[in-house]
Amino acid sequence: MDNRPHPFADLIDLAVAADGKGGSVATLVAEQKHMNPHGVVHGAVVYALADTGMGAALYPMLQAGQACVTIEIKISYFRPVAGGDIHCASQIDNKGRSIAHMTSRIEQGGKLVALATGSFAILAAPPGKA
Secondary structure, three states, rough: OOOOHHHHHHHHEEEEEEOOOEEEEEEEEOOOHOOOOOOOOOOHHHEEEEEHHHHHHHHHOOOOEEEEEEEEEEEEEEOOOOOOOEEEEEEEEEEOOOOEEEEHHHHHHEEEEEEEEEEEEEEEOOOOOO
């Protein structure tokens, strides 16, 4: 990802790194603070891995003065996560001038936890944010 601060990722202890070629890896060690009332990782935490990972994959592929924002993400959850390391690999499937489509695979211990697809708008960065 670029070197700008990411307050939300910091809040949930999510680490993310882009490969500069349209892919990224996001990781998180699920702890008690990430759990829902049923004692498993909240679905929003898994979603955050995908959303943040997709953005991280796309940002290095943008031109100077551009930014991206999530249009939509569809996520399918396959199994609960009780805690521990969660790994999300994201990649750009298609990047046009104004929209990019991406896929994220969220895994724990080599098992698929969730699969997400998303579309991001590519637009001019807000003034002072490029």
